[in-house]
Amino acid sequence: MFDNLSDRLEATFTKLSGQATINEVNIGIAMRDIKRALISADVNYKVVKKFVEEVRAKSLGEGVVKSVSPAQMIVKIVNDELVELMGGEHKPLDLNGSRIPAVVMVAGLQGSGKTTFCAKLARRLKKNGRHPLLVAADVYRPAAVEQLKTLGGQVDVPVYAIDEQDALKVALEGVEEARKTARDVVIVDTAGRLQVDEAMMVEAETLKEKLGPDEILFVVDAMIGQEAVNTAKIFNERLDFDGVVLTKLDGDARGGAALSIKQVVDKPIKFMSVGEKPDDLDLFYPDRMAQRILGMGDIVSFVEKAQETLDLEKTQEMQSRLLKNEFDLNDFYDQLQQLKKMGSIQGLVEMVPGLNKMIPKQDLEGLDFGPIEAIICSMTKDEKHRPEIINGSRRQRIARGSGTSVQDVNMLLKQFKEMKKMMGSVTRMTKSGRKIMPQNLNLDKLLKK
Template structure:
């Protein structure tokens, strides 16, 4: 998300920081580009005007113009104002009160309410709550079935509603059922329409009056830009929303809705959907998002992702293996699977301060997702004994593995050679300790990332991957020899 805006703003601030001294003219020119960048990102024009005016007022002060580092001061002002624009501070779900707490999801059809209900159920279970999914959309034929399937995948209970029932009756009966079963949070998936109409809003008001929900979350498709903001205003007028969930943020490189919706509605963004999987839901932290947009990284979100997918005991056991040079292909395969859970390498680089330039340098290089899949296929084609002791791999075994995984023998050789080099490197890196063996050498305050994650200057790509490509060392040597002969 925000890729286009982030690239544009980072380019603007690079120019501003390049000035030894700033004057009124250079600040005005910089802010003009900031305004254009925000407008191109589909941010509401009134929001852009107010934002730029506030930045200009602060940037024209003597504290900035007389500073030894005026460029840095301007960037800090923009960061602070952007945090305010996005909501100031993270506001989580309000779950106080007598159980079951009711969370009502509202929005237009196709905005992602049903999937968001399941995502929130998973989130609530992770914070030790007992969610109960309530399918109250009786108009869309597949809505009830979809929510029941998602509930089954998550092993979360769902109320057995039918399309013949009234939405208010469904909610009341579900609440009684939740009380009997000791479930403490009701997630009500309400009906939507292709557009706002009187019948829809009357029904939602009736459900609100019957259930008295602690949270009414408006679910909006971020890809619709300012339309999502305008619809949120209309829903808020009738229902008094408590917060907003923006879906499909992974496909919205501009981010205009996210940057406008808090200022226009006054309601905080609480979560953003970053994909179709039920695990692809992130709490919305305005300060972290502002840092991402301005190229400052988001190390806290990266750590939270890693902690969510990496078991502490397993990481410590793996560290001991690395230190004793017992790290084998079974362990390597496990680490690759963990990395996949964290997302793409490109996505992780965005979160690490100072790694934005490296991401651009990688350019057209194959991202490791496909390469990791090919390496896993090679490892899967080995026997358990071979995975635990790669030195057993002779010519016949390599040929068998190559055929079984659909690659060439040279690819198997490259994996084994790179793995051997990685073993040596990891042993050196873990000699000083560090969770999971991968220390972050230059993080804020010496902070280290959980097992399997490196930091700036220390990010380790899977075996066979480098920022120069995926060729094996042997192939590179052959190419150099050919050039010399010519």
């Protein structure tokens, strides 16, 4: 996400780092580079022009702090302007009206990830104590209803559907079903459009009029760049939606839609989808996203995600075992399972300040925990607890049982031994108040097999 833009902005700031003062010349060069970086990221040209003008004016204004370096000052100004560009502050979903159930209407083009988002939203609301009902009002695409039923089963949320091609009837009956079954939120999945189709737009307008939804969310695929912004503009003119959901951000290295859409339609981005799993849905915070674009990470989101997904009791138990030097392959396996719950490894790395610079992106692509899990699962209870007893014949048996090679087993055991040693050092030095820089672990070769 935003990889190319981040790299180009970093190169611009690096050029400024050797400058003693801010002046018209070096700011002019920096603004030219930033402008090119934003355009290459597929940001709307008018948005780019306004953004660069604002940064230039503030960089040369009277409020510039003379005691800091040009690079530091520009980073601060660019960060502030990026935050403003993406909406300033997080705008939450507003479901606190007096009506029960609250109604969320979801609209968007076909293929944007709309139906998947509905299930992810239901999952998030359920985790927050709500009782959602999914309503299959996409009555034209043959597989849409079945897809929603499947996704609803995965997140353990009921789906209301009837065998009729009348979206309004389905939606209204769905709301009534929610009242009968004590569901406090209805999420209506409307028909996706292959393009901005007049008949479909009229149907969406009718749904809005009759349902009176508390929130209308427009789902857009970030991968389609400027077309996402153009589509959002047309939908907003007809529906006056309340917020935007950006999907497939994990696959978009440019990010132009995220930087353009708020300025073009003047509606906040409320959610971003960064993967295919039910939990791969994050709230959109402009300030945190600006920090990630500038390579500063997003440690707040990282901690929040950890708190949501990690088993605190297991984590504390693991820390205790580390202190006693009892950390074994069972603990390692448990940690892998918890890590997988937190989402994509690349997304997690981007959140930790500086870590994305320590671990090249190519080392994260195609990572697969499968071989490691298979090797550990092929061990006996005693072998997991005491890896040092695993001799040559045991390694051959484990390799056969896991569908891997003896070399793979050797690599895992070697890396686990090094990791355990490093973790013990970190734990001891943390207790003594000293700090150390952990060594790079090289599990990527095994992960990528």
